[in-house]
Amino acid sequence: MGQCGITSSKTVLVFLNLIFWAAAGILCYIGAYVFITYDDYDHFFEDVYTLIPAVIIIAVGTLLFIIGLIGCCATIRESSCGLATFAAILLLVFVTECVVVVLGYIYRAKVEDEVNHSIQKVYNEYNGTNTDAPSRAIDYVQRQLHCCGIRNYSDWRNTRWFKESKNNSVPVSCCLPSISNCSGTLTRPADLYQEGCEALVVKKLKEIMMYVISAALTFASIQMLGMLCACVVLCRRSHDPAYELLVTTNSYA
Numbered sequence: 001m002g003q004c005g006i007t008s009s010k011t012v013l014v015f016l017n018l019i020f021w022a023a024a025g026i027l028c029y030i031g032a033y034v035f036i037t038y039d040d041y042d043h044f045f046e047d048v049y050t051l052i053p054a055v056i057i058i059a060v061g062t063l064l065f066i067i068g069l070i071g072c073c074a075t076i077r078e079s080s081c082g083l084a085t086f087a088a089i090l091l092l093v094f095v096t097e098c099v100v101v102v103l104g105y106i107y108r109a110k111v112e113d114e115v116n117h118s119i120q121k122v123y124n125e126y127n128g129t130n131t132d133a134p135s136r137a138i139d140y141v142q143r144q145l146h147c148c149g150i151r152n153y154s155d156w157r158n159t160r161w162f163k164e165s166k167n168n169s170v171p172v173s174c175c176l177p178s179i180s181n182c183s184g185t186l187t188r189p190a191d192l193y194q195e196g197c198e199a200l201v202v203k204k205l206k207e208i209m210m211y212v213i214s215a216a217l218t219f220a221s222i223q224m225l226g227m228l229c230a231c232v233v234l235c236r237r238s239h240d241p242a243y244e245l246l247v248t249t250n251s252y253a
Contacts, residue, residue, distance in 0.1 A: 013071065013229040016222065020068035023219050027061030030054075030215050037208050040144075043122045043137040044115050044201050053103045053212045060093055060100070064219070067093065071226070080234060087230040090223050097220040104213035111205045119150055119198050126161045128171060139173040141197055145204065148174035151196035153189065 034054035067089050074082025125134040142148055148170060149155035156162045156170040168186050175182035179191045186192075 013226065013233065016226045016229065017068045017071035019222060020064045020071065020226070023222065024061045024063075024065035024068065027057050027064065027215060027219065030211055031058035031061065034208055034212060037204075040137070040140060041201060041205060043134055044119055044141070044205075053100045053107065053209070053216075056096060056100050056103075057212055057215065060096055060216075060219075063089070063093055071230075083230050083234050087227050087234070090227045090230070094220055094223045094227065097216040097223070100216040101213050101220075104209050104216065108206055108209040108213070111209065112202045115198060115202050115205070119201070123150060123155070123159050126159060126171070128161055128165070138197075139171060141201060142171065142173040142193065145197060145200040146193050147195045147197035147200050148193040149196050150198045152194060153186070153192045153196075155196065157186075 031054045034057075035051065038051060038054075067086065070082060070089070071086045074086050122134050122138060125132075126138050127135055129135055153170055153174055156174075162170070169184040170186065170192065172182060172184045174184055174192045176191055176193065182188075182191045184192070
């Protein structure tokens with residue numbers, strides 16, 4: 001029964017190392033996704049420290065690939081030193097991912113205040129040209145999130161661009177895609193997105209941070225199982241004289 005348990009632990013450990021390789025790719029993808037998305041919304045969120053969880057996630061993903069390699073070699077070759085190193089690194093990564101979860105929740109809670117603080121400034125800087133970064137950011141967000149203005153399309157009346165243009169219209173990025181020849185005129189409000197962008201930007205940024213938190217929690221749970229299996233193998237190897245290797249060669253009787 002005991003030997004069956006140790007063999008099962010080693011088999012699970014090898015399988016987990018393969019999962020770690022897949023996890024490394026997934027975590028790096030999530031980190032890159034956060035960076036790319038942040039670049040689209042950075043005008044609405046000035047706190048660059050929000051990217052810290054994404055940076056840590058990418059670093060953890062890279063480390064997980066190395067961990068998977070060490071774990072496979074140590075498990076198959078039954079190296080006590082390798083398994084101990086594997087378990088120690090897993091513990092370090094586990095603690096790091098717990099930090100990511102905490103930071104994720106902290107920055108997720110700050111999203112709404114940050115957006116509320118900066119969005120009015122961004123809309124006031126809008127000038128309608130494609131070469132202007134704030135203008136491109138606003139047009140991108142309005143098209144992607146299907147929104148117009150801060151709370152609704154009427155907020156454009158208070159912007160400098162609206163007052164200077166004097167054409168009683170909002171940017172065409174506010175137009176519904178189903179409406180042809182839409183000019184953004186406020187005389188036809190039914191042609192425009194009705195929902196404001198502020199709440200949708202907050203929701204989008206919170207979703208992004210939740211991806212990071214969920215990924216960290218999921219893979220932290222897997223790493224706990226990996227540490228448990230490594231500890232089982234190490235303990236049985238040091239105390240059980242009848243311990244059997246997972247892979248044997250002709251040199252073993």
